[in-house]
Structure formats: structure tokens, C-alpha cells
Amino acid sequence: MERHAGLPSNEADAPPSGSPSRTAVRRRATATSPPMRRAYPFSAIVGQDEMKRAILIAAIEPAIGGVLVFGDRGTGKSTAVRGLAALLPAMPAVSGCGYGCALGESCDCDTCRAILAGTRQARVRRVPVPVVDLPLGASEDRVIGALDLERALTQGVRRFEPGLLARAHRGFLYIDEVNLLEDHLVDLLIDVAASGENVVEREGLSVRHPARFVLIGSGNPEEGELRPQLLDRFGLSVEVRTPGDIAQRVQVVKRRDAFERDPIEFTRAWDKEDARIRRRLLAARARLAATQVPDATLERAARLCVNLGTDGLRGELTLVRAARAQAAWQGEAVVADHHLRQVAASALRHRLRRDPLDDSGSTERIDRALAEVFDD
Amino acid sequence: MAAPDARVTAEGAAPTDADWALRIVAVDPAGTGGVRLRAAPGRARDDWLAALRAALPAGTPWQRVPSHIGDERLLGGIDLAGTLRRGHLVMQPGVLAQAHGGVVVLAMAERCGAGVAARIAQAVDTGTTRLQHAGAAVASPACIGVVALDEGMADDAPLQATLSERLGIDLRLVDSRDRLDVSAIDSADVTTRPSPHRVEVDRARSLLPQVEANDSIVAALCEAAQALGIASLRAPWLAWRVACVAAALEGRRDVRAADAALAARLVLGPRARTWPQQPQAPEKADASDDHPAAEPQDPHDGDDAPGSQETGRQEDAAERAQEMSERLLGAAAVTLPGALLASIAGSAETPQRSAAGGRSGGARRSGARGRPIGSARGALRGGVRLDLLATLRAAAPWQTLRRREAPSQPVGLLVRSDDFHVRRFREQRESTTVFAVDASGSQALHRLAETKGAVELLLADCYVRRDRVAVIAFRGVQAQLLLAPTRSLVHARRSLAGLPGGGGTPLASGLVAACELAGKIMRDGGTPLLVLLTDGSANVALDGSGGRQQALADALAAAKAWARIGAGALLVDTAPRAHAQAQALAGAMQARYVALPDADAHLLARTIAGGAANA
Numbered sequence: 001m002e003r004h005a006g007l008p009s010n011e012a013d014a015p016p017s018g019s020p021s022r023t024a025v026r027r028r029a030t031a032t033s034p035p036m037r038r039a040y041p042f043s044a045i046v047g048q049d050e051m052k053r054a055i056l057i058a059a060i061e062p063a064i065g066g067v068l069v070f071g072d073r074g075t076g077k078s079t080a081v082r083g084l085a086a087l088l089p090a091m092p093a094v095s096g097c098g099y100g101c102a103l104g105e106s107c108d109c110d111t112c113r114a115i116l117a118g119t120r121q122a123r124v125r126r127v128p129v130p131v132v133d134l135p136l137g138a139s140e141d142r143v144i145g146a147l148d149l150e151r152a153l154t155q156g157v158r159r160f161e162p163g164l165l166a167r168a169h170r171g172f173l174y175i176d177e178v179n180l181l182e183d184h185l186v187d188l189l190i191d192v193a194a195s196g197e198n199v200v201e202r203e204g205l206s207v208r209h210p211a212r213f214v215l216i217g218s219g220n221p222e223e224g225e226l227r228p229q230l231l232d233r234f235g236l237s238v239e240v241r242t243p244g245d246i247a248q249r250v251q252v253v254k255r256r257d258a259f260e261r262d263p264i265e266f267t268r269a270w271d272k273e274d275a276r277i278r279r280r281l282l283a284a285r286a287r288l289a290a291t292q293v294p295d296a297t298l299e300r301a302a303r304l305c306v307n308l309g310t311d312g313l314r315g316e317l318t319l320v321r322a323a324r325a326q327a328a329w330q331g332e333a334v335v336a337d338h339h340l341r342q343v344a345a346s347a348l349r350h351r352l353r354r355d356p357l358d359d360s361g362s363t364e365r366i367d368r369a370l371a372e373v374f375d376d
Numbered sequence: 377m378a379a380p381d382a383r384v385t386a387e388g389a390a391p392t393d394a395d396w397a398l399r400i401v402a403v404d405p406a407g408t409g410g411v412r413l414r415a416a417p418g419r420a421r422d423d424w425l426a427a428l429r430a431a432l433p434a435g436t437p438w439q440r441v442p443s444h445i446g447d448e449r450l451l452g453g454i455d456l457a458g459t460l461r462r463g464h465l466v467m468q469p470g471v472l473a474q475a476h477g478g479v480v481v482l483a484m485a486e487r488c489g490a491g492v493a494a495r496i497a498q499a500v501d502t503g504t505t506r507l508q509h510a511g512a513a514v515a516s517p518a519c520i521g522v523v524a525l526d527e528g529m530a531d532d533a534p535l536q537a538t539l540s541e542r543l544g545i546d547l548r549l550v551d552s553r554d555r556l557d558v559s560a561i562d563s564a565d566v567t568t569r570p571s572p573h574r575v576e577v578d579r580a581r582s583l584l585p586q587v588e589a590n591d592s593i594v595a596a597l598c599e600a601a602q603a604l605g606i607a608s609l610r611a612p613w614l615a616w617r618v619a620c621v622a623a624a625l626e627g628r629r630d631v632r633a634a635d636a637a638l639a640a641r642l643v644l645g646p647r648a649r650t651w652p653q654q655p656q657a658p659e660k661a662d663a664s665d666d667h668p669a670a671e672p673q674d675p676h677d678g679d680d681a682p683g684s685q686e687t688g689r690q691e692d693a694a695e696r697a698q699e700m701s702e703r704l705l706g707a708a709a710v711t712l713p714g715a716l717l718a719s720i721a722g723s724a725e726t727p728q729r730s731a732a733g734g735r736s737g738g739a740r741r742s743g744a745r746g747r748p749i750g751s752a753r754g755a756l757r758g759g760v761r762l763d764l765l766a767t768l769r770a771a772a773p774w775q776t777l778r779r780r781e782a783p784s785q786p787v788g789l790l791v792r793s794d795d796f797h798v799r800r801f802r803e804q805r806e807s808t809t810v811f812a813v814d815a816s817g818s819q820a821l822h823r824l825a826e827t828k829g830a831v832e833l834l835l836a837d838c839y840v841r842r843d844r845v846a847v848i849a850f851r852g853v854q855a856q857l858l859l860a861p862t863r864s865l866v867h868a869r870r871s872l873a874g875l876p877g878g879g880g881t882p883l884a885s886g887l888v889a890a891c892e893l894a895g896k897i898m899r900d901g902g903t904p905l906l907v908l909l910t911d912g913s914a915n916v917a918l919d920g921s922g923g924r925q926q927a928l929a930d931a932l933a934a935a936k937a938w939a940r941i942g943a944g945a946l947l948v949d950t951a952p953r954a955h956a957q958a959q960a961l962a963g964a965m966q967a968r969y970v971a972l973p974d975a976d977a978h979l980l981a982r983t984i985a986g987g988a989a990n991a
Binding site: 072073074075076078082133135138139141142146147158176177180220221241242244246249250252253254256257258260261 | 407447490491494495498501502537538541585589591594595597598599601602607608609610611612613616617765768769772864
């Protein structure tokens, strides 16, 4: 194989895979380090309440349109996303459907079409909620999908091979350092996240498939800002900081240590807590549609947005949706002012029209506006 | 750069930090994340790597990865050559999955692009790699430790922060005195002769799971990390892990202060961003005392350790943690290179490194980047990328025909050279506006405030165009880079706001600094644009001496040097009345000349916007 010939020589003298010594190595390696690392339990994350709340709201109400998490490295951003996905119950998906459709949802794929036409019996398998990492530098091909090379090479058939967007369907798409992603990719992602559908018209392919996912972007603002147009399209935004409190920091390191030592035992210890969150989340989802938003609350939301001078209606819409999800999470049937207050900062802080050179915090501005609207 | 000397204390007797680092990584490559090995290529580094490889248990995977590795090799994917030859799909495993349980050596890590860094970081985080094929994701285990060979010089783009964040140990191999004792290793044949460390490493591997948690040491490491301004919680966690491994290497189940001090040196010190306000000298001495980190430690260390989890001892533990964290700070100080120490002790500002952290100079080197603008038929020359899909599409319709023409051909796809399509890209070069601001006494008298106002307007404009900005200020004896290129305009504004005025006008020095910075930006694939704000009355020569004559001559020479670079420039004359000096300077620089007196700040901003468009 040409590629192997080009590798540095120190690889060549490693025993070829499959030989006894190699298998022995594998076994030993897996003995010390489990083959697949488990996800760190969501409920074991110390602090970071606003981030956890935002991600939960997005999981309850996917129409929110994604969460932007800005802050220091090593504050548990990706841990929270992976933990939440692991906590969610496995979801039923049409088996044989390349996009992991739910039953009753019909995509363009052969399986779903056959089911729709009645020529095929629908069968359902349970799959874990996907968390897809979108690495920096991912090509457009990999993100939206491309020609299926195997078929193209062996049969000369033009077929679509789904990309990361398809894999993220009904789950989470996590982008670390979203602020460093090329703009055209961010545009594309937000488009798909908003429309819930990926439309591919390229390479002679014409495909559309469902791609509804919770978009979670993270980044460090010191390394570059996100264009305001893109900022606005994220539903919620959260600023995370490393806890300044030593006791909390120690707690983080200790729990991490306990987790690394014995992931299975650690996860078991937090199972109950995770299960509680799972039940609450599922209940909130079920309750969401019936949760009422009184006119007075709508008006307050509108006044808040006018007061802050946010552009367009997206801010208001997100604010109300987030408040409704928050009410559902708290098990209440009617959205009240305190729900608005709880989510206002997350829903609006990135929509304030700002002087790019003004570094005074937008959170303070929202707090002021909240005080004005609610306390008169 | 001076070597932190504490390492080589007792000749041969105590293991050096380099020695510790390699044994720690050998014991737990995946848990510690690995090493950022800062060293020039050479004997010392080769020896270190050979010693590490020898210390690893026999048969441990060892994969060398070039910094520009493609996805299909890194994560696995379709083996193009094999597939075309055999006519059916041939998959190849990724390097990261092949290295499962072992070590990945990333060559020229500082040149590695954001994409490669992110993928490796993901493998380090999750212990798996995912290879997507036919709609299904195949995850394969990839618990790896990474040795990132960082050859970066001070002014190069640093190693991708995504990656450096996750590599526990940050080691600088400096001079030959730091070289390891490799006499026992025949470097020509490292795999057959076990290293003296191997027994010890094997023993530590089995002991490691039994090392006991120690709250006071964890607390001390957390406190030390916080005092050093390290925001990430990964740092104290990795430091704790390193301390555990160190204890296991010593054959102990309890982590002692000496282990923590070692961890502080290897993990926390190099990550320091600020320095707590306290006298350092005695601490430093203290640290080098306990540095050898060998067995015979103060007797009281022993009782820190086993089973201190009962709550009754917590206050006591907290007190001791405080005490210990101070010692850890001392230990961390040992690894700080002198200049860095001085600079962070001087200001509480965060150093600028992070500003460039997410950027990659490497990514733009290939020329084959930017927005894809489709593909076209073309020959496969070096540096171009085959558009596989387009190539296959071009070949597909002809298969039947070609097969008929050449029945003797082996089965599979028949691809002719004229099927080849290569990708075309349009690269949008990022432009960086360098502001060189004259903050000298004459300037201050006139209008430093106005200059600042103008720059702020320009910054707002840069924000709209997504330019990066850098700020150089010159006053007193020489120029100073206030802000390395960054997109963070908040930083830029802050650095300007804090700029004091007064002193001489080292114009030549300012221009030289601008030339250096512009050269660096161009090497990284960007387009520099200089905005020089000065009244042109230089009075400090390049060597820092006074004298208007020499100063002017130097300034003109530097201006000509700028002209040779061939980058766009704009000179804003800030003198109350337009000067011949400044005009002459602009002429020598081949810069556009604008006089501030005629221009209110808004007009100025428009002028620069125009200048940038023409540049």
C-alpha cells in the first residue's frame, strides 16, 4: 500500500495488526484503560448553573435554536453536552433509515419511502441520542454529506452518503470554537438548525433530509468574536467562568478524579440523580405544549426587548419560548414573570446592539432593564 | 533563554524534570494527556524520545504524526490508492486508533492546523475516534498520550491552545546539560533492549489505581493554579494526576508534598498567566531545596497522605493546603523562564499569547485553502488536492466503454489521467492593520488624545471588515509591541487607553518594530497594513541615543526598509502644522500621507478604509 510505504520507519517495525503480540498489547491496553470512555454524569457537574439551565431548556424546546457558550477553556462545556445526551433515554428510530428518523417521520431515504408506500414493514430500534462533534477544519463534504464513494467506485452508482448533519439528527451538534469556524460553515449550520432540514444540491446530487438538532457552540471570546449576524441566530447564550471559589474548584478536581478512577462506580453513584433529571426533562417536554403564556407576560417580554433595543422579533420569540420551557421544567402550568427573569439574560445578552469597543457587560444592562420593567 | 537551573542540582543522583516527565508519561500516557515538548530538534530531544519509547512496555504503539496529516489517515477512512487498484473499497485504520494505549508523537506541532489539533484533542478527551462510513459511525478506542514536538520560537504562532490545554506536562529541554543519561540505551535498537525505567514503569502502572485520593493536596494544587491565574480546571486536575503517577513511581500509595511540587513544576508553572504579589526569592530557594523530590522528605509529609478524607480533619487540612499551595507556587516558579517571570510579575494583564491561540499559521501555508470554488480538470501536481468526487464522476460514464476497449484490465474502476479533477480555492487573505502610535512628549503635547480617538474609530472599522489589529507604541527610548495581532478589539482598546505619553520619539525603532511584525504577518499568510501616526520629528536614534540628526537618518533608513517589504502603509501626520519631515518620511516609506489637522477623525477613518481597499 503506497500510503504505508510513506510512513516513518519506526512504524514499520511495529508488528502488523493481527499478529499475536499486537493482540496482546491491545488486551493489556484495554485492561488499564476501558475501550470506550463513559460520559461524565450530567448531574455530577459542579456549579455552572446557567449553562446547565440553557442546555436543558434547549433540550426541552429544540425550537429555541441552539445555545452559545462563551468562556474559558476547561469549564466543563463539552462535558455538560455529552453528559446530557447520555442521560437522555434511547430514542426509537426506524431501522434501516440512514438518518435515524422517528417513526411517522418520513425522509427521502429508500427505507422510509418504502414504509410510506406500504411495501415495507416499519421496524424500530432504539438508538442513543447522538452527540456529534464538529471539529474545526471540517470540510463542507463531511458536514453536509457527499457522494457515497463505495458505490461510486464499485458500482458506478451515484448515491448520497450522509454527513455530520444527518448524524446529529434528533440529537446535539457540538461545535467547539465556533468563533474560529469558517463563516460559510457557520451560516450553513445555523440555516440547517433553523429549518430542520438539510438540502444538498451539489456533485450532481439532489437530496433533502431531516436534520433537527440542538446546536451548541462554544468558544473563547478572547480569541475572536462571532459576527453579530451569527450571534443573533443562536437562541441562548451563556457566559461561563471558572469558579473563583477554591472549594468548588477542589470539588471539580475531586469528582473528576473519582470518575477517572472508576467510571462505572462513579456513574452508578450518580445514576439516581441523572434519572431524576431525565424524568423531569421528559415531563417538561410533555407539559410544554400545554404551558400557557398569558398576554401580560407577552407584553412584559415585549417591553423588555424594546427597552433593551434588541433588533427584530427573534429576541422576543426566544425569550418567551425559553420562559415557557423554564416554566415547564419547574412543573408550572402558566409562565410567570420570574420565569422571564430567569432566562432573560441567556436569551437576550447576545442580541444587544453594541458598540464593538464597549466592554461593559451586557448582563448588567439586562439586569437594569429587568429592574425597570418589572419593578414599576 | 536561560535554562531553569533547578533541574540539574545533584549530579546524576536525582532525576531531572525531563527524566521525571518521561517516566510519568510512560506510566500513564492517556491519563496525563502527554507532553508538550519544547525543544529545538537535536540530540537532546531525540534522546528524550528514545528514552520514552524504551520506557514504555514492550509493544506499546508509537505513532509519529506529521502536523499536516489528512483526515483519512488520522481518523481512518478510505484508502484511495488501494481502492482504485483493487476495485473494491479498501478502508484503512486511522493513526489515532492504531495508537490506542500508546503514544502519538506530533511532529512540528506548532505548525499543526486547528483542524488536526481539534481532532487529536477530541481523541484525548473522549478516548475514541469516530470513522464515519456509509451513514454509520464506527467508533474505535483511542486512549492516547500525545507528545507534541513544539519547535516554536518566541514570536511564532504558539501551539494550538485546544491541544496544549490538554497535554499535562509542559517540558522545555534546553541545553546539553539537561540531556538524559541514555548510556544504558542503545539508541539504534531501542525496542530490543529494555530501558532501566521499564521495570519501574511496569510497577507504577499496577500501583497507580491504588494511589489514594488526598484532599489537602488537591486543594493545594487548585489554589496554586488559581494564584497563577490559570483559569482552566483541567490544569489542576492534570497536575493532580501527574502527582499520583509520581507517587506510584516512587512505589507509594500516598501522594506527598514532593509529588505535588513536581506536578506544580511540570504542569502549573509553564501555564502561569499571572504572578501573585509576594516575595519570590525565599520561595524559590525553598523550592529548589525540596526539588530533587526523592524519597527522604520532611517527616511531616508522610502524615498528609493516607485516608485524610474524614471530615474532622478538614480545617486542619485547609490550613495545610494553604501552606502547601505557597510551596507549590515556589515550585512552579522554578520552571518560569526568567523573562516571562519578569513580564508577568510586572503586570497583572494576561499575556498576549492567548490572543493568537486559536489561529493557525500552518493552515494557510499550503495555498490550498480558502473557500472552495469548485474543481476543474487538471494534472496532479504537488500541492494540489484531488477532487475525488469530481474525478469519479468524470470516470463513471465511461466505464462500460473502457472495459470493452480493454477487456484484459483487472476488475475495478478504470480511471484515466484526464479524469482527474483538482480542487480550486479562493483564499481570502486576512488583513492585519498595524497601528504604530507615536506617544512621545511632543505628540502628547499636541494631541495624543485625538490620535487615540482616531484609532478607536479605525478599530470600529476593522471590526466591520473582520481585520485583525496590532498596536505598536513608541516613546522614550524604544518601540514596544502593545498588542500582538488579535481580533479582540476590546483588547486593542484597552491597550490604547492605558498608553501613557511623554519622552523622546524613537521613530526608527517604531518603524523597525513595524517591519518585523509585518514580516511575521506575511509569513503567516496575512496581509499587513500599517497606519503610522506620528508628527515625524524623530529625536531618538535606533540605538537609543539622543540626537536629532542621527535619529532622522535612522528613521529614513527604516522607512526605506518598510518600502522594501512592499506592504501598504498610511502615514497620518499628527503635527499641528503639516511638516516637511513627515512628508519626506511618507515618501521614503511609499506610504500615503494624510495630515490630521485637515482631517477630523471620521474623515480619517474613511481615508484608511479607502487605503485598505486599495492595499
